[in-house]
Amino acid sequence: MNIVIPIKQVPETSNVKMDEKTGTMIREGVESIVNPLDLYSIEIGIQLKERLGGKITVISMGPPSAEKALKEALSMGCDHGVLITGREFAGSDTWSTSYALAEAIRRIGNYHLVICGERATDGDTGQVGPGIASFLDIPLATYVSGITGVSSDHLEVERLVEGGYEQLRLQLPAMVTVVKEISYPRLPTLRGKQKARITEIQNLSSGDLNLDPSRTGLEGSPTRVVNIEVPTVVRNGTIRFAKDEESTARAVDEFLAMLKSKELI
Amino acid sequence: MEFSGVWTLAETRGSELKQVSFELLTRGRKLADKLGVPLSSIVIGNRVSGESLDELIKRGADRIYLVQSEELEHFLVETYSNILSRLIETYKPEIVIAAATTTGRTLMPHVSMKVHAGLTADCTDLDIEEGTNILLQTRPAIGGNILATIKTPQHRPQMATVRPRSTRPAPYDQDRTGEIIKISLDRTLIDDRVTWMGFRKGDMEEVDIQAADVVVSGGKGLKKAENFKLIENLAASLNGVVGASRDTVDRGWISYPHQVGLSGKTVTPRLYVAAGISGAIQHLAGMKTADTIVAINIDPDAQIFKVCDFGIVGDLFEIIPMINERLKEVDEQ
Numbered sequence: 001m002n003i004v005i006p007i008k009q010v011p012e013t014s015n016v017k018m019d020e021k022t023g024t025m026i027r028e029g030v031e032s033i034v035n036p037l038d039l040y041s042i043e044i045g046i047q048l049k050e051r052l053g054g055k056i057t058v059i060s061m062g063p064p065s066a067e068k069a070l071k072e073a074l075s076m077g078c079d080h081g082v083l084i085t086g087r088e089f090a091g092s093d094t095w096s097t098s099y100a101l102a103e104a105i106r107r108i109g110n111y112h113l114v115i116c117g118e119r120a121t122d123g124d125t126g127q128v129g130p131g132i133a134s135f136l137d138i139p140l141a142t143y144v145s146g147i148t149g150v151s152s153d154h155l156e157v158e159r160l161v162e163g164g165y166e167q168l169r170l171q172l173p174a175m176v177t178v179v180k181e182i183s184y185p186r187l188p189t190l191r192g193k194q195k196a197r198i199t200e201i202q203n204l205s206s207g208d209l210n211l212d213p214s215r216t217g218l219e220g221s222p223t224r225v226v227n228i229e230v231p232t233v234v235r236n237g238t239i240r241f242a243k244d245e246e247s248t249a250r251a252v253d254e255f256l257a258m259l260k261s262k263e264l265i
Numbered sequence: 266m267e268f269s270g271v272w273t274l275a276e277t278r279g280s281e282l283k284q285v286s287f288e289l290l291t292r293g294r295k296l297a298d299k300l301g302v303p304l305s306s307i308v309i310g311n312r313v314s315g316e317s318l319d320e321l322i323k324r325g326a327d328r329i330y331l332v333q334s335e336e337l338e339h340f341l342v343e344t345y346s347n348i349l350s351r352l353i354e355t356y357k358p359e360i361v362i363a364a365a366t367t368t369g370r371t372l373m374p375h376v377s378m379k380v381h382a383g384l385t386a387d388c389t390d391l392d393i394e395e396g397t398n399i400l401l402q403t404r405p406a407i408g409g410n411i412l413a414t415i416k417t418p419q420h421r422p423q424m425a426t427v428r429p430r431s432t433r434p435a436p437y438d439q440d441r442t443g444e445i446i447k448i449s450l451d452r453t454l455i456d457d458r459v460t461w462m463g464f465r466k467g468d469m470e471e472v473d474i475q476a477a478d479v480v481v482s483g484g485k486g487l488k489k490a491e492n493f494k495l496i497e498n499l500a501a502s503l504n505g506v507v508g509a510s511r512d513t514v515d516r517g518w519i520s521y522p523h524q525v526g527l528s529g530k531t532v533t534p535r536l537y538v539a540a541g542i543s544g545a546i547q548h549l550a551g552m553k554t555a556d557t558i559v560a561i562n563i564d565p566d567a568q569i570f571k572v573c574d575f576g577i578v579g580d581l582f583e584i585i586p587m588i589n590e591r592l593k594e595v596d597e598q
Contacts, residue, residue, distance in 0.1 A: 098378055122407060124527070125386040127374035130342070134378035139458045140342050142371040156462070161367045166339075167462035174458075215381075222383030222420035225413050226401075230546075234571050235558065241565075242579025251577045252587050255559065256595070258575050262557055264479070264536045265503065265595060 001054040001150070003045045004105050004114045005078065006132065007038040009062050009069035010122040034069045037117035039076075039185035041178050044147065045115050046077040046186070052150065055079040057108055061089060061100055067201045074196035075188035081201040082108065088206045091218030094123070098131025099220065103209045105136060113155065114175040118143065129177035139170040145181040267357070268421035270305060271297040272330075274349075274363035274372075275321060277310035279338075282317040285364040287434035290325040292362055292391055292427055294435055296400070299393040302359070303327040307352065309345055311338040322443035324435040329443065330356070334450040340368050343456035346375040351454060353380050358422050360400055362391070365426040377424050383417030384424040387527075389550060391425060400425070405527050405550045412546075428531040430475045431554060472506060472522050479505025479536045480552070482525055483513060486541020486562060486581055490518035495585045496540060502592040508532065508552075510542045526551035540581045544569030561585065 012031045034042075045056050058073040060066050061084040070081035084104050092100065105114060114133070119126035126142075133140035141157045145165060149156035153172050158165040160179050170176075188196075206216050214220060238258075242248035259265045273293040275286035290306065297304035305328040306321045313333065321329055332348055349372065353361065363369035365387050377384035389412070390403035399416050400423040406413040417423045474480055481503060483496040493507070500507045509523040525532055527550040537555035542548060544560070544567055552558070553572060560573035561581045570576045577584055 094374065094384065095378060095381065098374075124406065125374075126370055127377075127384060127386060130371050130374040131378045134346065134375040139456075140371070140375065141459070142342075143367050159367070160467075161464075164465055164467040166464050168341075169460040169462055171458040222377075222381065222417045223385060223415050224418060226416050227414035228406075229412050229414075230410070235574055237558070237560075237570075237572075237574040237576055239565075239570055239573075239576040239578060242577050242584055245583075248577075248579060248583055248587060251579070252584065252591055255575060255577065255588065256591055258557075259503075259536070262536075264557070265592065 001048055001052040001112045002110055003048060003054065003056045004108060004111045005038070005041050005045050005056060005058045005073070006101050006105075006114070006116050006128070007042070007058055007060050007069060007073055008035045008120045008122075009033070009060060009066040010035045010120050032065065032068065034072050035117055035120045035122075037119060037121065037180070038073075039117075040180055040183050041115040041117045042073050042076055042078065043183040043185040044178055047183065048113070048147070048150070049077070054112070057082060057111075059101065059104055059108070060084070061092070061097055064203075070201050071196045071199075072188060074199050075192035076186060077192060081199065082204060083201050084204050084209070086205040088213070088217050091221060092216070093221035093223045094125055094127040094131055095222055096216055096220035098128050098135055099215050100206070100209065100211060101128065102132045102135030103211060104204055105132065107204070107209060112172045114138070114173070116175065116177040118177055118179050126177070129175065133175035136175070139174040140176075141168050141170055141174070142177045144176040144178045147176075147182070268359040270302045270356070270358045271300065271360045272305050272307055272358040272362065272422075273326075274361065274369065275306050275308045276364060276366065276368055277308065277313055280312050280314045280317070282308070282313065282321070283364075284434060285366065285429040286321065287324045288429065288432050289362055289364060289427070290321065290435040291432045293360075294325040296360060296391060296393055297327075300359075300398055305330055305358070307349065308332070309337055309348055311335055318445060320437070323437050323439065323441050325438075325441070327443050329445045330448060331445055332448050332450055336455050337450070339461040340372075341456070341459050341461060342371050342375050343459055344454060345372050346379065347454035347456065348450070349376050350379045351451070352448070353382075353422060361422045361424045363424075363426050365428045369426045373424055373426055380422070381420055382422050382424050383415075383420050384426075385415045386426050388425045388427050389431065391427065399423070405546065410546055430533050431531045433533065474506050474508050474523060474525065475530055475532055477506040477532070478534050479503045479538075480508040480525065480532050480534045480555075481505050481538040481540065482508030482510065482542060482552075483519070483540050484510040484542030484548075485512040486543075487513065487518070490516075492582075493519055495581070495589075498589050499538065499540070499585055502589055502596070503536065503538070505534070505536070505538075508537075510545075510548050539569050539573070540585060542569055543567045544572060
């Protein structure tokens, strides 16, 4: 089974610091990592390869430095790395990103399954996985939590939906986007790292892919970010200080009185 | 033909409509009124009850586009996407809004690619720009640290998803009337490459923090997993459920279904109590629409105090047991 895994390099955002004045992220000292949710798609891809054979191609769109993310995927056990890169891709929203990735996957060809993470931790949209499936016109299952059956032409999966799990059977080639529940990502091995170091990443430009300029980068992106702000939600509520037993008791009294007045107790 | 009109996407569960279908009408009505255009609800399903359809009209829909067939009983993105794309191409709405559920978040990108529309996920606010009549879509970004406003200047429709429970269902108006437009299913739109095999109820904990009137949430200030007991007690005495910040879920102190915030659930309870939660924007995104917000935190500068209606600055390990004690007395009276 040949598998393609689109991944994204993202800033390590769990501890983001914001510039309060400009509303932009302070990028200084922020490390770039493989989107943490992509580690699950990489892991399940490698597990499928171990069971069924075949090759895994990881693919990303980003600046040349995104090679590092692809190398990390190779060191976990993926076979090939493809980077879509070039200035013409700057300003891509999820529409033109999905378009470019889909065209590149078409170019790679001979694949049975495409696996994406649920979403990227920076953009947080979860739109590119379904978007690629839409462009490639292949069956799609999102929020997949388990692969319950594989044959040469079908895949059976469970997807995590509101209140439970839905079971779907998809004709291959297909796309699945996976949730954390599906696997536990392995760490790169020393041997994997050595292999990754000597494996060359294939670079593709929009010219290589014959992309339509009106569908590429900012030009091809329907959406525009028009304003960024650090949000302020202010209610100007009552604040009480509980410093000692007496002031604590007073604050609690007032709290209970407030609940009573609003008929909450 | 010009693109005109606002659409919201209803979600079915068998013959019923999910509550979010009515919440979306609240969002849609506001936009349609500002634009002076009709609000339509799109219903794709099988044997949806007449009462449910009528309720859409009573709660704000001027029109319902209804596509029903046995094959549409369960959501399968390929077929639903073919249908919605066809509807969009035929009737040309300027705005399409869906819920940020597993269905909406799958269907909307699938459709937006086909019709080359702009799509913004997880909007917290939708509004119409004066002068241009363009949809302004506001959503948290970069882990919820900023709010970005996004618009689609050229492409139509303008598509957006909004979180379930981020608004209340639109009010019921007995006197409202509307029109149901039945559209027969063009069978060439059915994609048989995917088969729905079944559904099993999750063995996930039975906790529905979104339906609760009272949510008591604990944060990093609890210091360790065992101290969630305090939160549980307080939630129990207030007839509420237990919520949690992302920090505590990431640390494994409590399970993910309890998580409130951008990467967890959005709640709109009558009372929200945040204990030991600093109030990162990512958390606020999930609870700021609560009727009454109460904060308990040791740090007087904690962000949470800016958004609360009532705050107590102090040690939660002193304060919460005292509240629990006093609530017990109230109960016994």
